[in-house]
Amino acid sequence: MSVYLDHAATTPMVEPALVAMNQQLRKLGNPSSLHTPGRSARKDIEQSRESLAKVVGCIPSEIIFTGSGTESDNTALKGLFWKGRKEGKNLVLISAIEHHAILDPAQWLQEHEGAQVIEIPVDSNGVVEIEALDTLLSQRADEVAVISVMHANNETGAIQPIAAIVQAANEYSIPVHSDAVQSFGKVGLNFAELGLTAMSLSGHKIGGPLGIGVLVLKRGLELPALLHGGGQEREIRSGTLNAPAIVALSAAAECSIPVEEIQQLRQLLENGIKQAVPDAYINSTGEKLPGIVNATYPGTESDTLLLLLDAEGIAASTGSACSAGVQRPSHVLLAMGHNEKSARSSLRFSIGTSTTRAEIERVLEVLPVVIERARAANLR
Amino acid sequence: MRLIAAMSGGVDSAVAAARAVDQGHEVIGVHLALSSNPQKYRSGARGCCTVEDSHDARRAADVVGIPFYIWDMAEEFHEGVVENFLSEYAAGRTPNPCLRCNEKIKFAAVLDRARAMGFDGVVTGHYARTRQSPSGKTLHRAVDISKDQSYVLSVLTVEQIEGAYFPLGDTEKIDIRKEAAERGLSVANKPDSHDICFVPSGDNAGWLHERLGSEVGPIVDQEGKEIGKHKGAYTYTIGQRKGLGLSVPTEDGSPRFVLKIEPKTNTVVVGARADLAIRTMYGEKPVWCGPAVALTPTEGFVQIRAHGQPLPCTYYLDGDKLVATLAAPLLGLATGQAMVIYDGDRVVGSATVCETLA
Numbered sequence: 001m002s003v004y005l006d007h008a009a010t011t012p013m014v015e016p017a018l019v020a021m022n023q024q025l026r027k028l029g030n031p032s033s034l035h036t037p038g039r040s041a042r043k044d045i046e047q048s049r050e051s052l053a054k055v056v057g058c059i060p061s062e063i064i065f066t067g068s069g070t071e072s073d074n075t076a077l078k079g080l081f082w083k084g085r086k087e088g089k090n091l092v093l094i095s096a097i098e099h100h101a102i103l104d105p106a107q108w109l110q111e112h113e114g115a116q117v118i119e120i121p122v123d124s125n126g127v128v129e130i131e132a133l134d135t136l137l138s139q140r141a142d143e144v145a146v147i148s149v150m151h152a153n154n155e156t157g158a159i160q161p162i163a164a165i166v167q168a169a170n171e172y173s174i175p176v177h178s179d180a181v182q183s184f185g186k187v188g189l190n191f192a193e194l195g196l197t198a199m200s201l202s203g204h205k206i207g208g209p210l211g212i213g214v215l216v217l218k219r220g221l222e223l224p225a226l227l228h229g230g231g232q233e234r235e236i237r238s239g240t241l242n243a244p245a246i247v248a249l250s251a252a253a254e255c256s257i258p259v260e261e262i263q264q265l266r267q268l269l270e271n272g273i274k275q276a277v278p279d280a281y282i283n284s285t286g287e288k289l290p291g292i293v294n295a296t297y298p299g300t301e302s303d304t305l306l307l308l309l310d311a312e313g314i315a316a317s318t319g320s321a322c323s324a325g326v327q328r329p330s331h332v333l334l335a336m337g338h339n340e341k342s343a344r345s346s347l348r349f350s351i352g353t354s355t356t357r358a359e360i361e362r363v364l365e366v367l368p369v370v371i372e373r374a375r376a377a378n379l380r
Numbered sequence: 381m382r383l384i385a386a387m388s389g390g391v392d393s394a395v396a397a398a399r400a401v402d403q404g405h406e407v408i409g410v411h412l413a414l415s416s417n418p419q420k421y422r423s424g425a426r427g428c429c430t431v432e433d434s435h436d437a438r439r440a441a442d443v444v445g446i447p448f449y450i451w452d453m454a455e456e457f458h459e460g461v462v463e464n465f466l467s468e469y470a471a472g473r474t475p476n477p478c479l480r481c482n483e484k485i486k487f488a489a490v491l492d493r494a495r496a497m498g499f500d501g502v503v504t505g506h507y508a509r510t511r512q513s514p515s516g517k518t519l520h521r522a523v524d525i526s527k528d529q530s531y532v533l534s535v536l537t538v539e540q541i542e543g544a545y546f547p548l549g550d551t552e553k554i555d556i557r558k559e560a561a562e563r564g565l566s567v568a569n570k571p572d573s574h575d576i577c578f579v580p581s582g583d584n585a586g587w588l589h590e591r592l593g594s595e596v597g598p599i600v601d602q603e604g605k606e607i608g609k610h611k612g613a614y615t616y617t618i619g620q621r622k623g624l625g626l627s628v629p630t631e632d633g634s635p636r637f638v639l640k641i642e643p644k645t646n647t648v649v650v651g652a653r654a655d656l657a658i659r660t661m662y663g664e665k666p667v668w669c670g671p672a673v674a675l676t677p678t679e680g681f682v683q684i685r686a687h688g689q690p691l692p693c694t695y696y697l698d699g700d701k702l703v704a705t706l707a708a709p710l711l712g713l714a715t716g717q718a719m720v721i722y723d724g725d726r727v728v729g730s731a732t733v734c735e736t737l738a
Contacts, residue, residue: 303449303452325413325434325450326413326450377497
């Protein structure tokens with residue numbers, strides 16, 4: 001039996017998305033062309049844009065299609081920084097638990113564009129400390145070009161206090177971006193209600209295709225482009241519009257994820273882990289995404305766990321690896337107070353729409369042996 | 381059996397993994413990341429552990445059809461191999477890091493981890509053979525003598541040899557390349573790696589200078605008279621002739637050779653070629669690849685370089701030291717090198733040379 005519990009990495013495309021994509025792939029016409037086939041493709045895109053706007057609580061013109069969540073993050077962070085710099089602001093505030101798609105461009109801005117990056121700390125549950133942000137703003141608000149805090153963390157699932165962050169930033173009129181790639185479709189997400197300036201989404205995390213992302217960007221806001229060319233998408237993202245991926249993303253966004261069932265499976269898994277491995281503990285126990293179980297198994301190394309589980313047909317995740325494929329201790333867990341050793345002993349299971357009870361039971365069945373072997377193999 | 385194939389990204393380990401699969405074993409490919417700051421690309425024949433090598437290993441595993449993972453052994457490698465390499469040089473000895481890597485990483489850290497995870501052993505692309513004997517598995521030279529790596533494997537204990545699988549030992553290297561091409565492995569024509577993998581520039585002396593400093597010291601003759609200066613005694617090796625930069629010629633114009641390195645006083649002692657001659661070598665920390673060596677002298681062969689000639693000798697155990705007395709004198713033997721005893725093509729054991737006598 002093969003068990004897939006890495007839905008936060010990517011999840012199967014849902015049937016309506018597959019159908020929509022297939023149909024659109026057979027259609028002719030560049031959406032930017034003025035003739036009939038072009039206009040037809042454009043119409044399909046605009047319908048998708050409108051239905052997607054309804055789902056995420058924005059107006060259609062606020063939706064900019066990009067190639068990935070990473071591209072959306074880069075466009076927002078760099079664009080908002082450059083915009084702020086024109087007004088003499090060079091401070092970039094991000095949380096300490098951002099995805100690399102924010103961490104790395106922030107680092108790049110610091111190294112190449114004169115930005116100063118400050119990471120807002122998180123508590124032991126992996127939630128941004130709003131007091132730390134308040135203190136920072138009370139001292140240096142007029143220097144801040146942009147604040148970027150993810151909506152929910154991809155490794156632990158911890159939901160971040162975005163509304164409070166926006167409220168704090170509003171006092172100083174600081175733009176706030178949020179990477180909502182993991183939250184999209186799984187928890188309530190309303191761009192207008194959150195009061196965000198920008199928000200990143202991705203297609204393949206919600207049952208849509210790979211290679212499509214969305215930057216939701218407040219109406220009327222001009223940002224410098226990363227890609228220049230045909231001037232598509234408010235001249236912020238040039239490039240022929242990927243109609244098949246766009247209609248499929250929109251179709252996937254229309255499908256609701258069975259949140260309650262996923263939550264029940266998560267509970268089953270969390271309880272089972274605690275029973276099977278008494279000294280294991282769950283990372284992030286507060287408000288979080290329904291399908292993520294990040295746990296630490298003392299005395300193990302996560303890459304050993306991954307190999308042993310994989311050999312049993314179970315797919316889990318150890319977090320990010322460097323370019324050579326070497327596992328690194330998670331910066332998210334380190335920011336939550338883990339030491340390198342315990343961060344390296346942690347593993348994420350993520351549950352999705354297609355997950356079954358039998359899959360969870362299979363994991364719980366093999367887990368004790370896997371943990372025992374991993375402990376024996378831990379020679380450090 | 382369930383085996384871990386250590387895959388460097390080179391042709392040998394790729395074919396070794398493929399052969400292990402053909403033999404009916406359940407094989408999982410593992411690439412060892414040995415550097416915490418890997419370089420992106422290989423430069424020439426030097427180095428390993430680049431991002432490109434890990435990609436080559438992954439693609440080889442794909443072609444062979446086995447799962448593939450990367451194991452981070454950078455810490456173990458640094459402690460067990462790189463630091464040992466530095467401290468040996470700093471102590472005036474000439475170490476062989478490939479031996480240490482086999483001893484501490486491939487057939488220790490990796491094999492131990494593999495066994496704990498429920499695997500039976502480790503497959504590598506080393507050119508060596510093992511055989512079953514009544515006393516257990518024994519280690520032997522490869523068929524391709526020019527590629528034979530039994531020397532660098534001579535640090536393996538009986539228990540380690542039990543878990544070691546060398547599927548290439550019965551084949552000539554040229555045929556391994558052909559086989560790799562037939563199997564569709566893209567690494568079939570990848571150059572062999574040479575030199576020391578963690579000194580990517582190949583400039584051993586420069587690499588040591590950066591880490592051990594360049595303190596100037598005297599070069600003296602056997603009477604203790606200073607005849608030159610050097611920038612760090614540790615960069616010399618016994619028997620070395622070139623690079624001494626001496627301006628005082630010998631009376632008869634004959635060249636001088638490094639006879640001795642004294643790390644405490646940072647002194648290099650030089651002398652005539654004839655003074656390099658040694659007849660007896662003592663080795664510390666002996667390891668037996670089979671039954672232990674007896675106290676009574678036994679006829680056999682000793683090899684003191686990875687691709688050196690086996691030299692006829694008698695060998696015996698003196699306390700905790702392995703002793704080999706050569707049938708004919710040998711010119712120049714650096715301490716720190718491994719002395720490996722052979723009985724025919726079987727590796728009896730090895731020790732690290734700690735003292736030599738004329």
